[in-house]
Amino acid sequence: MSPSITTKTYEPCPPHAVAFLGLGVMGHSMAGHLAVAGHRVTVYNRTTRKTEAFCAEFAGSRFAPTPALAAAGADLVFSCVGNDDDLRSVTLGDNGALAGMKPGAIFVDHTTASADVARELDAAARARGLHFIDAPVSGGEAGAKNGVLTVMCGGEAAVFERMKPVAMAFSRAVTLMGPSGAGQLTKMVNQICVAGVVQGLAEAIAFGQRAGLDIGQVLGVIGKGAAQSWQMDNRGKTMAEGRFDFGFAVDWMRKDLGLVLDEAQRNGARLPVTALIDQFYADVQAMGGGRWDTSSLIKRLK
Numbered sequence: 001m002s003p004s005i006t007t008k009t010y011e012p013c014p015p016h017a018v019a020f021l022g023l024g025v026m027g028h029s030m031a032g033h034l035a036v037a038g039h040r041v042t043v044y045n046r047t048t049r050k051t052e053a054f055c056a057e058f059a060g061s062r063f064a065p066t067p068a069l070a071a072a073g074a075d076l077v078f079s080c081v082g083n084d085d086d087l088r089s090v091t092l093g094d095n096g097a098l099a100g101m102k103p104g105a106i107f108v109d110h111t112t113a114s115a116d117v118a119r120e121l122d123a124a125a126r127a128r129g130l131h132f133i134d135a136p137v138s139g140g141e142a143g144a145k146n147g148v149l150t151v152m153c154g155g156e157a158a159v160f161e162r163m164k165p166v167a168m169a170f171s172r173a174v175t176l177m178g179p180s181g182a183g184q185l186t187k188m189v190n191q192i193c194v195a196g197v198v199q200g201l202a203e204a205i206a207f208g209q210r211a212g213l214d215i216g217q218v219l220g221v222i223g224k225g226a227a228q229s230w231q232m233d234n235r236g237k238t239m240a241e242g243r244f245d246f247g248f249a250v251d252w253m254r255k256d257l258g259l260v261l262d263e264a265q266r267n268g269a270r271l272p273v274t275a276l277i278d279q280f281y282a283d284v285q286a287m288g289g290g291r292w293d294t295s296s297l298i299k300r301l302k
Contacts, residue, residue, distance in 0.1 A: 002036065002057050005029050008147040010037040013165040019043070019074040021067050021090045021097060022111075023050040026137070027080035029144035030110070030170040034078075035061050037169035044070035044090070067091070068100030076166055077101060080110040080137075083255060084117040091121055098128055106131040106163050110151070112191075112252075114259050115181035118154060122180040131159040134180060135167070136187035140248050148172040152190070154182035188260045194294070195257060195277045197231045202298035205240050215240040235295040242302075247293035254281050 015038045020031035023045040035041045035058040042062045045051045051063035064070035067090040071077045077097050081087055087109060091097050097107060098121075107125055109118070109132070118134035125132035133155035143149040151167055151174040153160055160176045167174045177186045204227075208215050219236045222228070238244070257278040264271045280297055289296050 002032055004057060004145065005032045005036065006146045008033070010147075011165065011168050013037065013039075013168065015039050016075040016166055017042075017073055018166065019064075019067075019070040019077040019097070021045075021070060021077065021079040022081040022086075023054055024080065024082075025141050026110070026144045028054060029141075029147075030078070030080060030149070031061075032058055033147045033170040034166070039166065039169070042070045042074065066095040066100075067097040068095050071097040071100040071105070073102060074105060076106045076108055076163055078108045078110060078167075082111070084113050087111050087113050087117060087121070092124065098124060098130060101128070101130050103129040104131070106133060106159055108133045108135050108163050108167065110135050110137050112136045112187055112256050112259070113184060115154075115184040115188075115263060118181045118184050122155070131156065132180065133159060133163055134183040135163075135174075136183055137171075138187065138190050141246070144170060151175065152177050152183045152186040154178055154180045154184065154186075184259075185263070188256075188263055191253070191256045191260055192271065192274050194231070195253070195274055195281075197229050198235070198294055198297055199273075199277050199280065201229070201231050201236060202239065202295070202301060205236065206298055206301035209240070231295070235293070238293075239295045239298045242299075244289070244292035244296040244299075247295070249291045250281050250284050250294055250296060251290040253294045254278065254285065257281070 017040045018034055019042045021044045031043055042064055043051050043054050044064050044067050055061045055063050079090055122132040133153050135151050135153045137149040137151050139149040147170045149171045151171050153176045164174045177183055208218050223232050283300050284296050
Protein backbone atom coordinates (compact mmCIF):
# COMPACT_ATOMS: atom_id res chain seq x y z
CA MET A 1 0.00 0.00 0.00
CA SER A 2 1.16 3.52 -0.79
CA PRO A 3 2.62 5.45 2.17
CA SER A 4 0.18 8.34 1.64
CA ILE A 5 -2.99 6.26 2.09
CA THR A 6 -4.04 3.41 4.35
CA THR A 7 -5.53 0.04 3.51
CA LYS A 8 -9.30 -0.24 3.09
CA THR A 9 -11.69 -2.66 1.47
CA TYR A 10 -13.00 -1.14 -1.75
CA GLU A 11 -16.57 -1.77 -2.80
CA PRO A 12 -16.87 -3.56 -6.15
CA CYS A 13 -16.95 -1.04 -9.00
CA PRO A 14 -16.04 -1.44 -12.69
CA PRO A 15 -12.86 0.49 -13.53
CA HIS A 16 -13.42 3.94 -14.97
CA ALA A 17 -11.23 6.47 -16.70
CA VAL A 18 -11.07 9.35 -14.23
CA ALA A 19 -9.23 12.63 -13.86
CA PHE A 20 -8.38 14.37 -10.60
CA LEU A 21 -7.59 18.09 -10.48
CA GLY A 22 -5.78 19.34 -7.39
CA LEU A 23 -3.28 17.26 -5.43
CA GLY A 24 -3.19 19.08 -2.14
CA VAL A 25 -3.52 17.61 1.34
CA MET A 26 -6.92 16.10 0.47
CA GLY A 27 -6.70 15.55 -3.27
CA HIS A 28 -3.51 13.51 -3.26
CA SER A 29 -5.00 10.85 -1.00
CA MET A 30 -8.41 10.89 -2.68
CA ALA A 31 -6.86 10.39 -6.11
CA GLY A 32 -4.59 7.74 -4.63
CA HIS A 33 -7.55 5.69 -3.43
CA LEU A 34 -9.09 5.92 -6.90
CA ALA A 35 -5.87 4.54 -8.38
CA VAL A 36 -5.55 1.72 -5.84
CA ALA A 37 -9.22 0.83 -6.34
CA GLY A 38 -8.41 0.07 -9.98
CA HIS A 39 -9.51 3.19 -11.81
CA ARG A 40 -7.39 4.67 -14.60
CA VAL A 41 -6.31 7.99 -13.12
CA THR A 42 -4.95 11.09 -14.85
CA VAL A 43 -4.02 13.98 -12.57
CA TYR A 44 -3.46 17.71 -12.91
CA ASN A 45 -1.97 20.16 -10.43
CA ARG A 46 -0.64 23.68 -10.90
CA THR A 47 2.64 22.49 -9.39
CA THR A 48 4.05 19.86 -11.74
CA ARG A 49 6.24 18.47 -9.00
CA LYS A 50 3.15 17.14 -7.23
CA THR A 51 1.81 15.39 -10.31
CA GLU A 52 5.17 13.74 -10.96
CA ALA A 53 5.37 12.59 -7.34
CA PHE A 54 1.84 11.19 -7.53
CA CYS A 55 2.58 9.18 -10.66
CA ALA A 56 5.79 7.86 -9.13
CA GLU A 57 3.82 6.68 -6.11
CA PHE A 58 0.82 5.22 -7.93
CA ALA A 59 1.98 3.06 -10.82
CA GLY A 60 -0.12 3.30 -13.97
CA SER A 61 -1.40 6.80 -13.31
CA ARG A 62 -0.63 9.67 -15.67
CA PHE A 63 -0.46 13.44 -15.47
CA ALA A 64 -1.45 16.16 -17.92
CA PRO A 65 -0.26 19.77 -18.29
CA THR A 66 -3.77 21.32 -18.36
CA PRO A 67 -7.15 20.46 -16.86
CA ALA A 68 -8.63 20.08 -20.34
CA LEU A 69 -6.05 17.48 -21.33
CA ALA A 70 -6.43 15.67 -18.01
CA ALA A 71 -10.20 15.51 -18.54
CA ALA A 72 -10.04 14.28 -22.14
CA GLY A 73 -11.68 10.87 -22.39
CA ALA A 74 -12.53 10.66 -18.68
CA ASP A 75 -15.86 9.28 -17.52
CA LEU A 76 -15.63 11.37 -14.37
CA VAL A 77 -13.50 14.39 -13.51
CA PHE A 78 -12.93 15.09 -9.80
CA SER A 79 -11.55 18.31 -8.38
CA CYS A 80 -10.44 19.49 -4.95
CA VAL A 81 -8.94 22.98 -5.03
CA GLY A 82 -8.86 26.04 -2.78
CA ASN A 83 -11.80 28.34 -3.44
CA ASP A 84 -14.33 29.62 -5.98
CA ASP A 85 -11.72 31.32 -8.17
CA ASP A 86 -9.44 28.27 -8.14
CA LEU A 87 -12.41 26.14 -9.13
CA ARG A 88 -13.32 28.41 -12.03
CA SER A 89 -9.68 28.36 -13.20
CA VAL A 90 -9.67 24.56 -13.59
CA THR A 91 -13.13 24.27 -15.13
CA LEU A 92 -13.72 27.22 -17.44
CA GLY A 93 -11.88 28.60 -20.49
CA ASP A 94 -10.02 26.88 -23.31
CA ASN A 95 -7.75 24.99 -20.91
CA GLY A 96 -10.47 24.23 -18.36
CA ALA A 97 -11.79 20.75 -17.77
CA LEU A 98 -15.20 21.40 -19.30
CA ALA A 99 -13.54 22.17 -22.64
CA GLY A 100 -11.86 18.75 -22.69
CA MET A 101 -14.62 16.50 -21.35
CA LYS A 102 -16.51 14.09 -23.57
CA PRO A 103 -20.29 14.44 -23.89
CA GLY A 104 -22.16 12.94 -20.96
CA ALA A 105 -19.15 12.93 -18.63
CA ILE A 106 -19.53 14.05 -15.01
CA PHE A 107 -17.58 16.78 -13.21
CA VAL A 108 -17.53 16.17 -9.44
CA ASP A 109 -16.23 19.04 -7.31
CA HIS A 110 -15.03 18.35 -3.76
CA THR A 111 -13.89 21.91 -3.06
CA THR A 112 -15.62 23.68 -0.19
CA ALA A 113 -16.95 26.56 -2.23
CA SER A 114 -20.05 28.73 -2.53
CA ALA A 115 -23.45 27.40 -3.55
CA ASP A 116 -23.48 30.13 -6.21
CA VAL A 117 -20.38 28.82 -7.99
CA ALA A 118 -21.84 25.31 -7.89
CA ARG A 119 -24.96 26.51 -9.68
CA GLU A 120 -22.86 28.55 -12.11
CA LEU A 121 -20.74 25.55 -13.08
CA ASP A 122 -23.76 23.28 -13.24
CA ALA A 123 -25.23 25.62 -15.85
CA ALA A 124 -21.91 25.78 -17.74
CA ALA A 125 -21.69 21.99 -17.78
CA ARG A 126 -25.25 21.58 -19.02
CA ALA A 127 -24.57 24.00 -21.87
CA ARG A 128 -21.85 21.61 -23.07
CA GLY A 129 -23.88 18.43 -22.67
CA LEU A 130 -22.04 17.55 -19.42
CA HIS A 131 -23.05 16.95 -15.81
CA PHE A 132 -21.94 18.63 -12.59
CA ILE A 133 -22.13 17.47 -8.97
CA ASP A 134 -21.07 19.70 -6.07
CA ALA A 135 -19.66 17.32 -3.47
CA PRO A 136 -17.78 18.94 -0.56
CA VAL A 137 -16.35 16.55 2.00
CA SER A 138 -15.93 16.21 5.74
CA GLY A 139 -13.34 14.13 7.54
CA GLY A 140 -10.17 16.12 7.02
CA GLU A 141 -6.73 14.87 6.09
CA ALA A 142 -7.12 11.68 8.13
CA GLY A 143 -10.43 10.90 6.45
CA ALA A 144 -8.88 11.34 3.02
CA LYS A 145 -5.87 9.19 3.87
CA ASN A 146 -8.04 6.43 5.30
CA GLY A 147 -10.61 6.64 2.51
CA VAL A 148 -13.50 7.34 4.89
CA LEU A 149 -14.68 10.82 3.93
CA THR A 150 -18.29 11.91 4.23
CA VAL A 151 -19.44 13.44 0.92
CA MET A 152 -22.43 15.81 0.64
CA CYS A 153 -23.73 16.12 -2.90
CA GLY A 154 -25.94 18.42 -4.94
CA GLY A 155 -27.18 17.53 -8.40
CA GLU A 156 -29.44 15.24 -10.39
CA ALA A 157 -30.30 11.86 -8.87
CA ALA A 158 -29.48 9.82 -11.98
CA VAL A 159 -26.08 11.49 -12.34
CA PHE A 160 -25.39 11.05 -8.63
CA GLU A 161 -26.05 7.32 -8.89
CA ARG A 162 -23.46 7.06 -11.66
CA MET A 163 -20.74 8.82 -9.68
CA LYS A 164 -21.42 7.36 -6.22
CA PRO A 165 -19.78 3.92 -6.71
CA VAL A 166 -16.58 5.55 -7.96
CA ALA A 167 -16.49 8.16 -5.16
CA MET A 168 -16.86 5.38 -2.58
CA ALA A 169 -13.19 4.58 -3.22
CA PHE A 170 -12.27 7.42 -0.83
CA SER A 171 -15.50 7.66 1.19
CA ARG A 172 -17.58 5.92 3.80
CA ALA A 173 -20.76 7.83 2.93
CA VAL A 174 -21.79 9.62 -0.27
CA THR A 175 -25.23 11.20 0.02
CA LEU A 176 -27.38 13.26 -2.34
CA MET A 177 -28.72 16.25 -0.41
CA GLY A 178 -30.77 17.92 -3.14
CA PRO A 179 -30.33 19.90 -6.38
CA SER A 180 -27.23 21.79 -7.46
CA GLY A 181 -25.76 23.76 -4.56
CA ALA A 182 -27.28 21.55 -1.85
CA GLY A 183 -23.97 19.84 -1.18
CA GLN A 184 -22.26 23.15 -0.49
CA LEU A 185 -25.11 24.34 1.72
CA THR A 186 -24.89 21.11 3.73
CA LYS A 187 -21.15 21.62 4.18
CA MET A 188 -21.91 25.10 5.54
CA VAL A 189 -24.20 23.53 8.13
CA ASN A 190 -21.34 21.16 8.99
CA GLN A 191 -18.89 24.01 9.52
CA ILE A 192 -21.32 25.94 11.72
CA CYS A 193 -21.56 22.86 13.93
CA VAL A 194 -17.80 22.30 14.01
CA ALA A 195 -17.03 25.91 14.93
CA GLY A 196 -19.46 25.86 17.84
CA VAL A 197 -18.24 22.53 19.17
CA VAL A 198 -14.56 23.52 19.01
CA GLN A 199 -15.18 26.80 20.85
CA GLY A 200 -17.19 25.03 23.53
CA LEU A 201 -14.50 22.37 23.92
CA ALA A 202 -11.79 25.04 24.13
CA GLU A 203 -13.63 26.87 26.90
CA ALA A 204 -14.31 23.62 28.78
CA ILE A 205 -10.68 22.50 28.71
CA ALA A 206 -9.38 25.94 29.69
CA PHE A 207 -11.89 26.06 32.55
CA GLY A 208 -10.92 22.59 33.74
CA GLN A 209 -7.23 23.45 33.69
CA ARG A 210 -7.86 26.64 35.69
CA ALA A 211 -9.81 24.55 38.17
CA GLY A 212 -6.83 22.25 38.68
CA LEU A 213 -8.49 19.14 37.27
CA ASP A 214 -6.73 16.27 35.51
CA ILE A 215 -7.98 17.10 32.00
CA GLY A 216 -7.10 13.71 30.60
CA GLN A 217 -9.25 12.08 33.25
CA VAL A 218 -12.02 14.63 32.74
CA LEU A 219 -12.16 14.01 29.00
CA GLY A 220 -12.14 10.27 29.59
CA VAL A 221 -15.19 10.57 31.83
CA ILE A 222 -17.31 13.13 29.99
CA GLY A 223 -16.41 11.55 26.65
CA LYS A 224 -18.60 8.62 27.67
CA GLY A 225 -21.63 10.86 28.18
CA ALA A 226 -23.68 13.52 26.42
CA ALA A 227 -20.68 15.83 25.90
CA GLN A 228 -18.93 13.33 23.60
CA SER A 229 -18.01 14.56 20.11
CA TRP A 230 -15.55 13.82 17.32
CA GLN A 231 -13.65 16.95 18.29
CA MET A 232 -13.36 15.80 21.90
CA ASP A 233 -12.21 12.31 20.89
CA ASN A 234 -9.67 13.52 18.33
CA ARG A 235 -8.60 16.98 19.52
CA GLY A 236 -9.29 17.18 23.25
CA LYS A 237 -5.96 15.70 24.37
CA THR A 238 -3.89 17.72 21.90
CA MET A 239 -5.73 20.94 22.78
CA ALA A 240 -4.88 20.37 26.43
CA GLU A 241 -1.23 19.78 25.47
CA GLY A 242 -1.08 22.85 23.20
CA ARG A 243 -0.35 20.90 20.01
CA PHE A 244 -1.87 22.30 16.82
CA ASP A 245 0.45 21.15 14.02
CA PHE A 246 -2.02 18.93 12.18
CA GLY A 247 -5.53 18.78 10.80
CA PHE A 248 -7.70 21.51 9.29
CA ALA A 249 -6.01 24.93 9.27
CA VAL A 250 -7.48 28.12 10.72
CA ASP A 251 -7.01 29.89 7.37
CA TRP A 252 -9.23 27.28 5.72
CA MET A 253 -11.87 27.50 8.41
CA ARG A 254 -12.06 31.27 8.05
CA LYS A 255 -12.55 30.82 4.31
CA ASP A 256 -15.36 28.37 4.99
CA LEU A 257 -17.01 30.56 7.64
CA GLY A 258 -16.83 33.47 5.20
CA LEU A 259 -18.91 31.41 2.78
CA VAL A 260 -21.33 30.59 5.58
CA LEU A 261 -21.77 34.22 6.64
CA ASP A 262 -22.18 35.41 3.03
CA GLU A 263 -24.89 32.81 2.47
CA ALA A 264 -26.59 33.79 5.73
CA GLN A 265 -26.78 37.39 4.54
CA ARG A 266 -28.55 36.18 1.40
CA ASN A 267 -31.01 33.80 3.06
CA GLY A 268 -31.66 35.80 6.24
CA ALA A 269 -30.31 33.22 8.72
CA ARG A 270 -29.14 34.64 12.05
CA LEU A 271 -25.73 33.29 13.07
CA PRO A 272 -24.52 35.41 16.02
CA VAL A 273 -22.34 32.69 17.59
CA THR A 274 -20.81 31.66 14.26
CA ALA A 275 -19.95 35.28 13.47
CA LEU A 276 -18.32 35.65 16.88
CA ILE A 277 -16.25 32.48 16.51
CA ASP A 278 -15.14 33.65 13.07
CA GLN A 279 -13.67 36.70 14.80
CA PHE A 280 -12.03 34.45 17.39
CA TYR A 281 -10.33 32.66 14.50
CA ALA A 282 -9.21 36.07 13.21
CA ASP A 283 -7.56 36.57 16.61
CA VAL A 284 -5.71 33.27 16.18
CA GLN A 285 -4.53 34.39 12.75
CA ALA A 286 -3.24 37.61 14.30
CA MET A 287 -1.28 35.45 16.76
CA GLY A 288 0.48 33.83 13.80
CA GLY A 289 -1.72 30.73 13.87
CA GLY A 290 -3.19 30.77 10.39
CA ARG A 291 -1.78 27.32 9.68
CA TRP A 292 -2.54 25.90 13.10
CA ASP A 293 -5.32 23.35 13.43
CA THR A 294 -8.77 24.80 14.14
CA SER A 295 -8.59 23.44 17.69
CA SER A 296 -6.10 26.25 18.39
CA LEU A 297 -9.06 28.40 19.48
CA ILE A 298 -7.98 27.47 22.99
CA LYS A 299 -4.84 29.62 22.53
CA ARG A 300 -7.00 32.72 22.95
CA LEU A 301 -7.99 31.54 26.43
CA LYS A 302 -4.51 30.94 27.83
